[in-house]
Amino acid sequence: MDEQLTAAADMAAHRQPAFPGESADYAKARQDLLAAEIEFRRHMTRLTAQRQALPPGPLITKDYRFKDEQGFEVGLIDLFGDKDVLVSYYWMYGPERERPCPMCTNWIGAVDGNAADIKQRVAYKILSRSPVERQFAFAQERGWRNTDFIQTIGDDYARDLDLLQPDGEYPALIVYRRDGDQVRLFWMSEMGREMADPGQDPRDAPDIAALWSILDLTPQGRPTGIRSCAIDHCRHPRGSGDPSPDDAIMRQVRRWVPAFAGMTTGNQISARPRRSSAPYPAASGAALPGSDRPCGPPDNI
Incomplete structure (x- = not known):
């Protein structure tokens, strides 16, 4: 071709300049x-x-259980509704968190505007270990109107996907495909920390986050050192009042993107780590490391 x-x-x-004087x-x-x-x-x-063109992915054989928007217990295949494809995003808003991850908030907020159109073609669900009512209350605060929230029952789903680590919680973008009365994995974001090029982060390609795609069109671009995925500060409370190198980065973000005004200084942003052999955090409802420090969302998107 x-x-x-x-x-x-x-x-x-064939380019024709729009303005004279080039x-x-x-x-x-x-x-x-x-x-x-x-x-x-x-x-x-x-x-x-x-x-x-990916060949059929693995069957999801474990009977993961969820609570849907109406509070009914359902299985993974039930989340498809009448669609053959399910696009899911697990966001960092576990029950131990006072506020959700700012970057998860930004991602969901950007997609919410297109969610009604997306759901004409595929099922689209946001998953969390927090109760649906708690997620929906935050959605109302943000003005989200088109996003469906689901609670994972227990921690098996998050644990099996390595989303619960000793240092906290991580997000996951996963696309599932219906295969008769079964479910297969179609695609999952898999760019880990070890896949980052020098001086860059292991963001997906293409980068789905509208925030970074828009900033990439500007002269400054995205702030140096900013990662487009999870935020360590959401998991690690800093042990001292000394400023970290990332304080300057976040000050840049606040100047260029007012949406980040709700973030505290000292945010370090990193990718999901390699699979760890260390024990997982406690079950839902127990505190995770770093959860005693609230992680405020971007409040001015």
Whole structure:
């Protein structure tokens, strides 16, 4: 297919500047960038096709139990409703937390605006160990209208996915596929810390978080050192009042993104760790390490 495509550089040569006054240097650099953007678009298209061509994933044989929006106990397959695909996001809002993770809050808030359209094609659910009523109350505070919240019953689901670690809780974006009366894994975000390039974080590609995608269009870009996934401060209370290097990073974030005004200083943001052999935290309702320090959400999105 690629052999039949017009060269990206030839396509970019059709560029028509919107404003007069471009310098020769800007015009050349922008045309070169446009060619690269065309190639990037084509690569994303190939990547999407490669993902869609994945062979059948493993069957989910364990009978995970959940409570739905009406408070009924259901199984994983029931979360599909009348759809064949379930897009799920496990967010960091366990019962031991006073407030949910700011980045989970940002992610869900961004998707909520499109959730009604998304749910025309697939089932879309947000999972947490907190009761549905507690999640819904926070959704009302944020003004979310289109997101469905589910409670995991017990900790098996989170434990089996390595989302409960000795240092706390981690998020997970997972897509399931119906196979008759069974459920298979289709795709799961798997970019771990060891997959980060030097100076970058192991964010997904493409990066689904609208916050970072928009900032990537700006001259400053995303703040240096900012991770697009979980936040260590949500798990680790700092033991001293000494500022950390990340304080400066978060001050940058507050200047560029007012949504982060609710974050306290000293946030370190990191990726999900490798699988740990250490014991898991206590069952739902017990305190996790770092849970004594509230993690305020971004309040001004």
